[in-house]
Amino acid sequence: xxxxxxxxxxxxxxxxxxxxxxxxxxxxxxxxxxxxxxxxxxxxxxxxxxxxxxxxxxxxxxxxxxxxxxxxxxxxxxxxxxxxxxxxxxxxxxxxxxxxxxxxxxxxxxxxxxxxxxxxxxxxxxxxxxxxxxxxxxxxxxxxxxxxxxxxxxxxxxxxxxxxxxxxxxxxxxxxxxxxxxxxxxxxxxxxxxxxxxxxx
Numbered sequence: 001x002x003x004x005x006x007x008x009x010x011x012x013x014x015x016x017x018x019x020x021x022x023x024x025x026x027x028x029x030x031x032x033x034x035x036x037x038x039x040x041x042x043x044x045x046x047x048x049x050x051x052x053x054x055x056x057x058x059x060x061x062x063x064x065x066x067x068x069x070x071x072x073x074x075x076x077x078x079x080x081x082x083x084x085x086x087x088x089x090x091x092x093x094x095x096x097x098x099x100x101x102x103x104x105x106x107x108x109x110x111x112x113x114x115x116x117x118x119x120x121x122x123x124x125x126x127x128x129x130x131x132x133x134x135x136x137x138x139x140x141x142x143x144x145x146x147x148x149x150x151x152x153x154x155x156x157x158x159x160x161x162x163x164x165x166x167x168x169x170x171x172x173x174x175x176x177x178x179x180x181x182x183x184x185x186x187x188x189x190x191x192x193x194x195x196x197x198x199x200x201x
Contacts, residue, residue: 027118029184031056034118034147035063037180037193043067044113047137049102049130050074050120054082057097061089068093070107072100102130107137116145121166131173140198144175149189163190170194 035056040046040063051057051071061069069089073079082097089095100106102117102124115134124130134144150162159181167177175194182189 027052028055030147030149030182030189031059031118033182033184033189034116034145034191035060037145037191038114038116038143040064040114041067045070045111045139047071047105047107047112047115047134049105049115049117049134050123051082051097052078052120054078054085054097056116056118057082057086057095058089061086061095064094067113068096070096070098070112072098072102072105072107074099074101103133105133105137109136110139110142112137112142113139114143114145116147118147119149121146121148127169128173131170131175135174135196138196140196142196144170144194144196145191146170146194147189147191149184149187151187154188159188159190163192166190167192 040060042065044064044067046060046064046069048057048071051073057069057071079097079099083090086095098106115138138144146166163179167179170192171177174197176197177192177194180191
């Protein structure tokens with residue numbers, strides 16, 4: 001059971017490929033919600049951390065038609081699957097997918113207008129290095145959206161605790177935060193949208 005669960009955090013091989021197909025379908029609603037919170041414009045430079053099968057990358061590239069949608073993922077299986085799904089965007093130069101992690105993003109300082117991660121934040125290990133990397137690659141005033149969709153029957157108090165903890169972590173990394181929730185697939189999804197502060201505080 002733990003092996004199967006691990007395939008959704010870091011998909012590998014044939015089982016990982018199948019996990020990616022499942023994620024592409026299961027994650028659609030929360031991916032679309034995340035993208036709506038960011039209000040991606042036609043010329044935006046956008047980065048997804050932990051793009052998995054690349055379904056959200058494909059949707060974002062339809063929005064940023066004159067911009068760039070990039071992504072990093074630690075799974076080579078997902079990199080291959082996402083590259084195939086986004087092969088037209090990659091060929092046209094509108095999509096750039098690379099191997100990488102939240103703590104080591106292979107892109108330039110202040111390159112992106114929007115950065116997001118959907119259901120991958122809990123896989124980052126230490127949160128602060130990843131949040132600081134997201135801040136580094138964001139332009140001043142750029143937006144970071146972190147969305148988590150906890151499993152299990154959690155009461156409102158526990159959801160609020162998770163939401164507040166996430167907001168605190170993102171705020172401490174130099175973002176002005178706003179909190180959102182949404183009911184998706186019968187469970188509460190949490191979103192924290194942080195705006196990069198233009199000066200250190």
